[in-house]
Amino acid sequence: MRYNVFGRTGHTVSALGFGAMNLPGVPFEQARDALNYALDRGITYIDTAAGYRNSEEIIGDSISHRRSEYFLATKTAQREYEKAKEEIDRSLKRMKTDYVDLLQIHYVNTVQEFQKAMGENGSYRAALEAQREGKVRFIGISGHRPDLLAKWIAPGQFDQVLFHLSLVQPFALDELIPVMNRLGMAKTAMKPLSGGFVQPVEKAFRYTYSQDVHTMISGMVSVDEVKENLAALEREVEAEEKRELESMAANLSAHNCRRCNYCSCPLEIPIPDMMISSVVRRELGLLPKGQAFYEKHKSKIVSCADYEPCREKPLCEEKCPYHLPMQRTIQETAATLA
Structure with missing residues (x-):
């Protein structure tokens, strides 16, 4: 296991982190065993959030007795001071700890959300207060807009950012990471498999592992998945392999x-999942989770071409800040499903 100094926090963290978002979906004993096995094998970064159902309780019940062995990161999606303050205290109680190493302002994707969180009565004030009280060591932010995150962190108010970095979403390398490096910030990459769409799994993990990040979190729910993730990272990525992965x-x-x-579909087609998986589906095929996604949404995807309100001007596309050809992508996919 490689270990990295986590930016200006000065703490050392494992290059592979344990993402606990999916633990509520498996039996407690399985989740407990996965967490403890991860610690036994040298994984020292545990990531969760108040909004991940009972993930925090599972962590508290499973590994709180080993608290000195891991760097604990959680998140609040609240934007208001009072609600965030309550949530922070609730998270500590759930995880049976007096402090978290990192509290992230969770899933900030719009200017309006950021302004609300950073306002006089916003959640950032609650985070600062908790930090002064010793309940929080460091403060971070997470989001899906690397270009906006780069602007928001410039004043130096955050210690860390949690961002997408995968074979299908490398955009943070150009839009965000250079700013973080100038500020000496802690860099946490998430979703190396982009939610279960990307294969081959080993190449996906090794791509993110090879990039300029301190730790990457993978959503693991079993001992076998921990083993698989660790096996993919047993050896370092050499220059030739890195060039292949970046290609x-x-x-x-x-x-x-x-x-x-930002986009929304009146037919309830999950457009980001479709856009991101579209090239992978065409070039490499999908993992079982990705195949199940297309089966589940097949009827919606096929009906896109006949949806009258979008015939002249797609409702989804006018909301996209990147002006992506969503309707065309969906209808091209529909032709392969019909």
Whole structure:
């Protein structure tokens, strides 16, 4: 296991972090065993959030007795001071700890959300207060707009950023990471498999592992998944392999979607998932989770071409800050499903 100094926090963290978002979906004993096995094998970064159902409780019940062995990161999606303050205290109680190493202002994707969180009665004030009280060591932010995150962190108010970085979403390398490096910030990459769409799994992990980040979090729910993730990172990525992986990323990111979720579809088609997986589906095929996604949404996708309100001007596209050809992508996919 490689270990990196986590930016200006000065703490050392494992290059592979344990993402606990999906633990509520498996039996407690399985989740407990996965967490403890991860710690036993040297994973020292645990990531969760108040909004991940009972993930925080699972962590508290499973590994709180080993608190000195891991760097604990959680998140609040509240934007108001009082609600965030309550949520922070609730998170500490759930995880059976007096402090978290990192509290992130969660899923900030619009200017309006950022301004509200950073306002006089916003959640950032609650985070600062908790930091003064010793409940929080460091403060970070997470989001899906690397270009906006780069602007928001410039004043130096955050210690860390959690961002997408994968074979299908390499955009943070150009839009965000250079700013973070200038500020000496802690860099956490998420979704190396982009929510279960990207394959081959080993190449996906090794791509993110090879990039300029301190730790990457992978959503693991079993001992076997921890083993698989660790096995993919047993050896360092050499220069030739890195060039190959970066060439793959340049091809697989041609969709250009950042998953900011500004778009919305009246037919309830999950457009970001479709955009991001479209090139992978065509070039490499999908993992079982990705195949199940297309089966689940097949009827909606096929009906896009006949949806009258979008015939002249697609409702989704006018909301996209990157002006992506969403309707064309959906209808091209529909032709392969019909």
